Amino acid sequence: MTTKVFIDGEAGTTGLQIRDRLIRRDDIELVQIDPALRKDAEARKAAFAAADVAILCLPDQAAIEAVELSKDLDVRIIDASTAHRVNPDWAYGLPELSADQEAQIKSARYVANCGCYATGAIVLLAPLIKAGLLPADASVNINAISGYTGGGKGLIGEYEEGSAPDAFLYATGMSHKHLPEIMNFTGLTAKPIFVPSVGNFAQGMAVSIPLHLADLPGDVSMGDVHAALAAAYAGAAHVKVADLADQDSRIDPTANNDTNDLTVYVRGNAEDGRVVLVAVLDNLGKGASGAAVQNLDLMISA
Ligand SMILES: NC(=O)C1=CN([C@@H]2O[C@H](COP(=O)(O)OP(=O)(O)OC[C@H]3O[C@@H](n4cnc5c(N)ncnc54)[C@H](OP(=O)(O)O)[C@@H]3O)[C@@H](O)[C@H]2O)C=CC1
Numbered sequence: 011m012t013t014k015v016f017i018d019g020e021a022g023t024t025g026l027q028i029r030d031r032l033i034r035r036d037d038i039e040l041v042q043i044d045p046a047l048r049k050d051a052e053a054r055k056a057a058f059a060a061a062d063v064a065i066l067c068l069p070d071q072a073a074i075e076a077v078e079l080s081k082d083l084d085v086r087i088i089d090a091s092t093a094h095r096v097n098p099d100w101a102y103g104l105p106e107l108s109a110d111q112e113a114q115i116k117s118a119r120y121v122a123n124c125g126c127y128a129t130g131a132i133v134l135l136a137p138l139i140k141a142g143l144l145p146a147d148a149s150v151n152i153n154a155i156s157g158y159t160g161g162g163k164g165l166i167g168e169y170e171e172g173s174a175p176d177a178f179l180y181a182t183g184m185s186h187k188h189l190p191e192i193m194n195f196t197g198l199t200a201k202p203i204f205v206p207s208v209g210n211f212a213q214g215m216a217v218s219i220p221l222h223l224a225d226l227p228g229d230v231s232m233g234d235v236h237a238a239l240a241a242a243y244a245g246a247a248h249v250k251v252a253d254l255a256d257q258d259s260r261i262d263p264t265a266n267n268d269t270n271d272l273t274v275y276v277r278g279n280a281e282d283g284r285v286v287l288v289a290v291l292d293n294l295g296k297g298a299s300g301a302a303v304q305n306l307d308l309m310i311s312a
Pocket residue numbers: 018019020021022023024025048049050066067068069070072090091092124125126159160161162163164293294297298
């Protein structure tokens with residue numbers, strides 16, 4: 011049996027990558043819409059009606075409108091935007107959080123795909139808080155570097171025309187749209203300091219979280235941190251924890267490009283307990299389109 015999938019916003023950065031991942035599959039039939047009518051409510055409503063699952067690859071406001079447009083139709087929704095990620099009526103699309111999370115995604119009508127930076131931060135932090143190694147009220151710093159496709163068509167245009175700097179930091183005013191989901195799905199009670207940056211490369215990202223182990227309660231070693239992360243992702247197909255013996259000094263944010271994989275590194279100085287946790291993922295893979303397809307596969311496997 012084939013599953014009919016409508017990608018609303020198919021011509022955008024995330025939409026195109028999802029299309030590329032689905033177009034050659036025998037078990038998926040893409041519901042097409044005349045490109046000239048891609049913003050026409052009636053044409054989109056007809057596409058929602060024809061689909062089993064719709065994947066929204068739209069700006070937040072357009073995603074909210076799409077949910078309203080399709081609410082009375084028999085169609086399940088995956089939303090790649092930020093609009094519904096902390097909405098309790100939606101399943102958060104990070105199955106690696108727990109077996110229960112994966113079960114929720116399988117049966118949900120509405121699944122909110124996770125933010126790209128948020129995926130890295132939550133994968134690093136959630137198991138440590140759950141294991142009691144990191145207190146939920148800890149003051150956490152999150153740094154990240156992303157390829158410019160993370161900024162969608164607008165930022166891609168700036169890099170392609172050469173008007174953007176080779177690299178820049180942003181969100182220095184301490185508000186970023188991923189903070190609510192990071193707090194919600196790690197359990198952190200204190201707002202973290204989050205400083206992302208963009209470099210002059212198209213895709214790939216590294217999210218890094220420095221920790222002074224001496225500041226943690228108890229006697230937590232670098233080995234304890236690595237063991238907690240390795241145990242949390244032991245059965246995960248798309249999250250790998252690098253060996254503790256891998257202590258290279260460099261990390262390449264593009265290392266997982268064109269895959270749906272995320273690699274966790276625990277690096278640092280075991281003797282004095284200054285450690286950095288790093289997650290490397292493709293912002294368009296596990297950070298967006300790859301994750302949407304992973305969630306789709308869970309939803310249609312049930
Ligand atoms: N890029 C990334 O790394 C990630 C993006 N996301 C999220 O995915 C969503 C899409 O982002 P991205 O692909 O980067 O954005 P883009 O700007 O590349 O694409 C957005 C697409 O939506 C279309 N669109 C805009 N408004 C409407 C509307 N009212 N009805 C129908 N189509 C519309 C646009 O068409 P047109 O260009 O003609 O206006 C465009 O094709 C966003 O919510 C973003 O936050 C999530 C994770 C990562």
